[in-house]
Amino acid sequence: MKLSKLLERSEYRLVQGQEDTEISTLVYDSRKVEEGSVFVCISGAAFDGHKFVGQVAEQGAKAVVVERDVEVPEGVTVIRFDDTRRALAEMSAAYFGYPAEELTTIGITGTKGKTTITYMIQSVLEHAGQKTGLIGTIETVIGEERIPSVNTTPESYVIQESFRRMADEGCKNVVMEVSSQGLMLHRVSGFTFDYGIFTNLAEDHIGENEHKDMDDYIHCKSLLFQQCRQGIVNGDDAYVERIIKGHTCSLETFGMDEANDVYAQNIKRIQEPGYLGVSYDLKGKEEYNVHVDIPGDFTVYNSLAAISLCRHMGIQKSDVLDALNTIQVKGRLEIIKTPGEYTLMIDYAHNAMSLESLLTTIRKYEPKKIYCLFGCGGNRAKARRYEMGEVSSKLADLTVVTSDNPRNEEPMDIIDDILVGVHKGPGKYVTIPDRKEAIRYCMEHAGKGDIVILAGKGHEDYQEIRGVKHHMDERDLIREIIEEA
Ligand SMILES: CC(=O)N[C@H]1[C@@H](OP(=O)(O)OP(=O)(O)OC[C@H]2O[C@@H](n3ccc(=O)[nH]c3=O)[C@H](O)[C@@H]2O)O[C@H](CO)[C@@H](O)[C@@H]1O[C@H](C)C(=O)N[C@@H](C)C(=O)N[C@H](CCC(=O)O)C(=O)O
Ligand SMILES: Nc1ncnc2c1ncn2[C@@H]1O[C@H](COP(=O)(O)OP(=O)(O)OP(=O)(O)O)[C@@H](O)[C@H]1O
Ligand SMILES: N[C@H](CCC[C@H](N)C(=O)O)C(=O)O
């Protein structure tokens, strides 16, 4: 393949050599360079790809793509972009033959609800007989294959590679989560989404290696609506105007009243032993009764987003209803059966916004008591700790403070931060650093009519301590506790 082919849709400057150089592979990790590769230098959080230029030239690289002046051995072509992450995205799209153009692409952004909505949409589209790939926090799904995720929105090269495989395997659509970091770091540059969805926004992801402030976070999320054809946005969200500022797409809104194009009325909470769900009347552009097998008011928002999208795609009502009626998303309000008389659920709430929505919505099911167990991840936004502690102390009957992924921090330091928040509220609490023991405590103390929420780990099947992921799946822990009783 000629280097010029990879550059045909890009703005760049030739610094040295020629564009008609024949290249073998497109690479952004020096360890993968082979004879004839073109190496894209990325300035990352831990490494600067420009530092590997000499090394990749020795390994046989024919060309390098840079974003600043670097000394490059003669004989190696040098291409300069203003941003090499954009270069990687655009060149990857070309390298894989623009696969996004063979798929209907659906991107979902927002602070919460992305994973849930991707599975709702995938389920509806598959019910309608349309093979649909998925990329998100839990996994990438290509046909029968499920690849566990490292990032919610992977590197652009990985996205384009997955799109290619999806198109080749007969997928008609791809539905994917678009994190703000993904937008900020050009992981989804190089193509236009057919549809963009905005769920909601709350302060999160501000800190080292994430966003510098709230303005940056909002700005990054708004970029999706300058990069899609049809936007579908939560019209009730306080930030929606800022998200759609500068949009270049058509827009439709969903929400809770007639100010929105599609809205919900007459919401009913459904509760049976070991089962929680929700139903409502859909109004606006389409009108029918909807039943979703996941509880909560935010489930109404999530399903409205999915329904609005599917309406645009011409999907029949029966496919929408059948799919939503039986939907289950791993670790998202996932109810686990136990011999106890309480209801036990595993959920992924790991910031104040989701914990507050979760506890508020679960309270509406009128449980006798809510047990809220959680910890906070190490090396992630610190504000989460104080805020989640305070939210739980105010809204749960008992807060059980434990560990999440400590990463490179001391578990007790994280717990101490959480307790600062807990002390701001009136609630009772216990501290049990070992997560299994904390779960055991809940299961031994909860009684009839209580709801126990294990928050924060959701689908995760590991605990990350100092760079090592140790197997830990809450479903296994619950089973062991039942067997040990
Ligand atoms: C801080 C951050 O975003 N890190 C991500 C990022 O690393 P980076 O680009 O900064 O890369 P780096 O390790 O500094 O290396 C820079 C460059 O040098 C190259 N390199 C490096 C070493 C070497 O020997 N040779 C070499 O060429 C690397 O291949 C890379 O091209 O690129 C990696 C590969 O794409 C990501 O896996 C990694 O995500 C880490 C795991 C992460 O935790 N990211 C978080 C902040 C994140 O992105 N989260 C969002 C949202 C999550 C949510 O849903 O809430 C997400 O989308 O996942
Ligand atoms: N629309 C919503 N609004 C507020 N909270 C929500 C909403 N949907 C889900 N939640 C809560 O947030 C948690 C995470 O939901 P989900 O995984 O769907 O969101 P996400 O946007 O993919 O989050 P992440 O960025 O962490 O991957 C759920 O387990 C639930 O507690
Ligand atoms: N996508 C989230 C995952 C957090 C999950 C939680 N279990 C933790 O480790 O903090 C983040 O990187 O912020």
Ligand SMILES: [Mg+2]
């Ligand atoms: Mg997600």
